[in-house]
Amino acid sequence: MSKNTLIIGAGGVGNVVAFKCAMNADTFGNITLASRTLSKCREIADNVQKRTGVKIATAQVDADDTQEVVELIRGCEADIVINVALPYQDLTIMDACIATGTDYLDTANYEHPDTAKFEYKEQWARDEAFRKAGIMGLLGSGFDPGVTNLFVAYGLKHYFDEIHYIDILDCNAGDHGYPFATNFNPEINIREVNSKGRYWEDGEWKETEAMEIKMVWDYPEVGPKDSYLLYHEEEESLVKNIPHLKRIRFWMTFSQSYLTHLKVLDNVGMTRIDPVEVDGCEVVPLHLLKALLPDPASLGPRTKGKTNIGVFLRGVKDGAEKTVYIYQVSEHEKCYEEVMSQAVSYTTGVPAMIGAKLMLERVWYENGVHNIEEFDPDPFMKELASQGLPWKVMELEPGETLEVSG
Numbered sequence: 001m002s003k004n005t006l007i008i009g010a011g012g013v014g015n016v017v018a019f020k021c022a023m024n025a026d027t028f029g030n031i032t033l034a035s036r037t038l039s040k041c042r043e044i045a046d047n048v049q050k051r052t053g054v055k056i057a058t059a060q061v062d063a064d065d066t067q068e069v070v071e072l073i074r075g076c077e078a079d080i081v082i083n084v085a086l087p088y089q090d091l092t093i094m095d096a097c098i099a100t101g102t103d104y105l106d107t108a109n110y111e112h113p114d115t116a117k118f119e120y121k122e123q124w125a126r127d128e129a130f131r132k133a134g135i136m137g138l139l140g141s142g143f144d145p146g147v148t149n150l151f152v153a154y155g156l157k158h159y160f161d162e163i164h165y166i167d168i169l170d171c172n173a174g175d176h177g178y179p180f181a182t183n184f185n186p187e188i189n190i191r192e193v194n195s196k197g198r199y200w201e202d203g204e205w206k207e208t209e210a211m212e213i214k215m216v217w218d219y220p221e222v223g224p225k226d227s228y229l230l231y232h233e234e235e236e237s238l239v240k241n242i243p244h245l246k247r248i249r250f251w252m253t254f255s256q257s258y259l260t261h262l263k264v265l266d267n268v269g270m271t272r273i274d275p276v277e278v279d280g281c282e283v284v285p286l287h288l289l290k291a292l293l294p295d296p297a298s299l300g301p302r303t304k305g306k307t308n309i310g311v312f313l314r315g316v317k318d319g320a321e322k323t324v325y326i327y328q329v330s331e332h333e334k335c336y337e338e339v340m341s342q343a344v345s346y347t348t349g350v351p352a353m354i355g356a357k358l359m360l361e362r363v364w365y366e367n368g369v370h371n372i373e374e375f376d377p378d379p380f381m382k383e384l385a386s387q388g389l390p391w392k393v394m395e396l397e398p399g400e401t402l403e404v405s406g
């Protein structure tokens with residue numbers, strides 16, 4: 001029986017999801033792309049039709065309003081909602097899925113607009129309601145979170161008896177030619193980067209100042225890059241779901257130029273998320289900054305270079321120490337050539353499509369709210385390789401560690 005798929009969010013990631021669902025139309029059936037700004041949906045739908053021949057429907061929705069989403073879901077009789085709007089909309093869209101009995105998937109955990117707090121608590125709290133409604137919610141099916149969680153699950157299934165140390169390594173060595181721009185939504189990106197660093201070790205969370213801990217990692221096919229310890233949401237679910245873990249950290253590369261721009265913006269107050277009064281109007285400085293910065297969706301044709309995201313795993317197999325590095329390299333220009341988006345949107349949108357595909361095909365299906373590493377990684381890893389994100393496994397010297405400088 002033909003399925004109906006609803007995608008919410010028509011930004012950089014929504015564009016990739018729309019293309020990739022259209023390229024897998026046998027599974028996704030009738031596709032509707034809805035977002036706050038209808039013209040963006042129409043532009044994507046036109047491009048998808050021109051390039052793939054698949055016609056997708058479009059709709060306008062304010063996904064902050066649960067009732068609007070309920071009506072939209074009913075109107076297109078959706079079997080699944082792929083949420084690639086902003087993290088602020090996660091709960092309203094999940095509630096609309098509960099009300100209509102519709103499966104749900106997203107790529108980023110809920111955030112409240114007024115506090116930059118990244119946690120799964122409120123989404124996990126909906127587990128029972130999802131079970132009662134007989135539906136599934138898959139959280140964090142992007143690249144990180146998403147593929148990185150699956151790389152860990154794959155490592156545990158095929159290479160280790162126990163994983164003790166996880167380092168997630170995220171490098172974007174792309175160059176868009178602007179002095180300063182973010183590769184995905186500027187507001188979400190800057191809130192994430194400006195938050196305190198945090199990692200988990202010996203059963204407790206340890207906090208650092210933002211960008212306090214740095215190391216250089218030699219990313220295959222990219223080269224050595226400064227990498228900074230950040231908190232990232234997949235750490236929370238991996239701590240819960242991977243037994244015997246002793247430590248998990250997350251690293252992201254930043255250029256000196258990016259960090260200098262960000263420091264100046266911080267120092268003058270442009271990254272504040274509380275409203276300030278300007279000529280009698282209330283303005284959130286970060287919203288103004290977002291309006292001034294290039295739209296990430298417009299970076300596609302300008303961005304050159306590669307991304308490399310992977311996991312460095314240490315643990316034991318048959319009583320012996322083992323170190324394995326699993327990673328994926330994408331090229332910005334190749335991604336743009338295929339779906340008119342740069343690699344950061346591509347590496348998020350493809351796993352979102354794959355997660356939804358496995359749910360619709362009932363390869364992965366369990367009522368309730370789940371993080372992605374709870375499922376068998378093999379079918380997902382197979383799809384990754386064939387849908388545009390081939391990955392590699394490198395076995396390193398047992399006991400090899402990352403060199404961290406202060």
Ligand code: NDP
Pocket residue numbers: 008009010011012013014034035036037040061062063064084085086087089107108140141142143144145146183184185186188296297344345347348
């Ligand atoms: P964009 O800002 O490019 O796109 C967001 C889209 O959501 C826009 O089309 C926007 O509409 C729409 N939107 C915002 N608010 C609403 C609303 N109230 N109702 C309906 N639509 C709304 O972001 P990206 O495409 O870069 O990112 C999308 C998601 O992917 C984010 O949640 C981000 O955190 C996540 N992400 C996850 C990654 C991962 O690896 N897991 C990596 C990168 C991103 P409008 O055009 O009107 O503003």
